Amino acid sequence: MWYNTKVAELLKIDYPILQGPFGGNFSSVELVAIVSNMGGLGGYGAYTLSPQELFAVNNKIKAATNKPYNINLWVSDTDAPNGMITDEQYEMVVKVFKPYFEEVGIGLPEKPAPFKSKYENQVQVILDIRPKLFSFVFGIPSADVLEQCHKHGILTAGSATTLDEALALEAAGVDMIIASGFEAGGHRPSFLAAAESSTTGTFVLLQLIKEKVKTPVIAAGGIANGKAVAAALALGADAAQIGTAFLATDESNATAMHKQMLFSDAAKYTSLSRAFTGRLGRGITSRIAKDLMHKENSFLPFPLQSQFMSQLKKAAIELEKWDMILFWSGQIAPALKHTKAAELMRSILEETTAYFDHLKI
Numbered sequence: 415m416w417y418n419t420k421v422a423e424l425l426k427i428d429y430p431i432l433q434g435p436f437g438g439n440f441s442s443v444e445l446v447a448i449v450s451n452m453g454g455l456g457g458y459g460a461y462t463l464s465p466q467e468l469f470a471v472n473n474k475i476k477a478a479t480n481k482p483y484n485i486n487l488w489v490s491d492t493d494a495p496n497g498m499i500t501d502e503q504y505e506m507v508v509k510v511f512k513p514y515f516e517e518v519g520i521g522l523p524e525k526p527a528p529f530k531s532k533y534e535n536q537v538q539v540i541l542d543i544r545p546k547l548f549s550f551v552f553g554i555p556s557a558d559v560l561e562q563c564h565k566h567g568i569l570t571a572g573s574a575t576t577l578d579e580a581l582a583l584e585a586a587g588v589d590m591i592i593a594s595g596f597e598a599g600g601h602r603p604s605f606l607a608a609a610e611s612s613t614t615g616t617f618v619l620l621q622l623i624k625e626k627v628k629t630p631v632i633a634a635g636g637i638a639n640g641k642a643v644a645a646a647l648a649l650g651a652d653a654a655q656i657g658t659a660f661l662a663t664d665e666s667n668a669t670a671m672h673k674q675m676l677f678s679d680a681a682k683y684t685s686l687s688r689a690f691t692g693r694l695g696r697g698i699t700s701r702i703a704k705d706l707m708h709k710e711n712s713f714l715p716f717p718l719q720s721q722f723m724s725q726l727k728k729a730a731i732e733l734e735k736w737d738m739i740l741f742w743s744g745q746i747a748p749a750l751k752h753t754k755a756a757e758l759m760r761s762i763l764e765e766t767t768a769y770f771d772h773l774k775i
């Protein structure tokens with residue numbers, strides 16, 4: 415049967431369907447539990463959480479499901495040397511963004527305080543709580559961490575946006591590789607070359623990786639229904655990871671306006687921009703992303719650009735200036751149909767099964 419893949423076997427799940435983890439407070443315990451309880455693998459994006467918060471979330475997930483689930487971290491969570499920026503960088507970003515702060519009638523933010531990476535402490539919690547899967551982006555954990563995961567029975571999955579990154583993940587001995595195509599919503603998790611030059615689409619990336627890599631591959635980006643799952647499996651994927659379609663459901667932690675935008679005409683237009691966080695990410699094209707294309711050198715490094723933008727975001731929401739907000743979205747949003755996570759999951763399973771039945775596979 416189509417669902418008996420290497421990834422399903424490794425993770426001990428019924429169906430090789432992963433709900434993509436959402437960092438930055440978009441994940442919810444409820445969504446993780448629905449997907450895991452229905453035989454897929456729910457995922458929680460935890461990169462902004464403190465160790466205490468991570469323990470608490472894990473306890474809640476455990477109370478909501480006794481099935482396997484995934485916790486996700488960012489191996490590299492800042493691009494600022496020592497987490498700091500210079501006065502010159504601050505002056506540059508102020509110059510570019512001043513008109514937007516004026517437009518919403520608030521003062522300019524002060525120079526963002528230095529950012530302290532959370533990853534090292536978070537990963538110790540992962541080793542303690544031992545989720546079935548620890549998935550990560552923006553790099554590869556140390557050999558020591560990977561070895562400890564293997565020792566504790568935690569499976570590992572790293573994201574690749576290029577064949578080179580997949581080869582590096584395989585050489586490090588991760589259990590699964592997520593082929594993250596450029597259609598996907600959220601940040602481009604590139605870690606070898608610049609994200610701007612790592613923009614291969616899911617189905618090309620998947621095929622390139624399958625040619626050279628033996629580690630099981632999970633396809634991510636642009637998959638939102640059973641037909642696309644079947645297409646990914648036909649190209650050699652051992653599972654599909656679905657993000658935007660689950661983000662749009664009632665059970666995700668995205669705001670009601672965000673969900674409304676995902677189902678609106680505006681979702682026909684998405685683009686990659688660094689303007690909101692400092693790292694390249696895909697969302698519904700906003701006025702700010704459009705205006706500031708090619709001004710990337712004036713933005714602050716991740717995550718200080720997010721810090722700099724936080725009050726602007728708050729004010730824009732209060733004033734309902736939606737074209738100034740980044741609504742994360744993948745390219746597939748206009749094809750979304752479901753607002754309930756369980757219905758989405760059921761429909762993906764039925765459609766994939768129908769497709770393979772039709773082919774008599």
Ligand SMILES: Cc1cc2nc3c(=O)[nH]c(=O)nc-3n(C[C@H](O)[C@H](O)[C@H](O)COP(=O)(O)O)c2cc1C
Pocket residue numbers: 433434435436437438440459460461486487549550551573594597598599600601634635636637638655656657658659661742743744745746
């Ligand atoms: C709002 C948002 C936040 C995301 N955060 C993370 C994250 O923290 N870690 C991660 O591995 N992937 C993250 N992703 C990627 C998803 O897990 C998934 O791989 C991707 O959305 C799949 O592509 P699709 O959106 O076309 O379905 C995020 C995606 C979105 C839309």
